[in-house]
Amino acid sequence: MTDNEPTDDGWPAEYRDPRDRPHPETLRITVESFEQAREETVAAARTVEDDESTPAVVSFASIDDLRKILTERRIELLRLLIAIDGAAESITALADALDRDYRPVHDDVGVLDQYGLIFVVDEGQTKRPYVPYRRVRLDVELAGEADETDPAVASG
Structure with a gap:
């Protein structure tokens, strides 16, 4: 890759180093479907551009997926x-x-980097873990209708 080519993740060449990229102040971690996350991200991108008050969002499909990634040690x-x-x-x-x-x-750094929760800056022999956010907000909503076929809620 030359210095003028976009990065592997689509950023322009001048943002090859994630420390040079614009980042919001907050990372919001959610549990929601891909479609819900995509709709919220597109809506936010249309209304606000480069606004530090609009959080970055990383979504997981289920609470179980979130718990596998956000262990106590990784937190x-x-x-x-x-x-x-x-x-x-x-x-x-x-x-x-x-x-x-x-x-x-x-x-742990590799897993958090893979899921977009942190970045790793490669400086030759040294790899520097980097978090551009001042805060990380976990946003998990526990709501919904009971499914009568679920053994946990079925009467018996």
């Missing part, structure tokens, strides 16, 4: 990155700050 990692103004010097430094072994922290 602790996110909190620490936010507390240190978003960036660690390296995964090794992050593991040291968390008082954890390198390999599980490396794996």
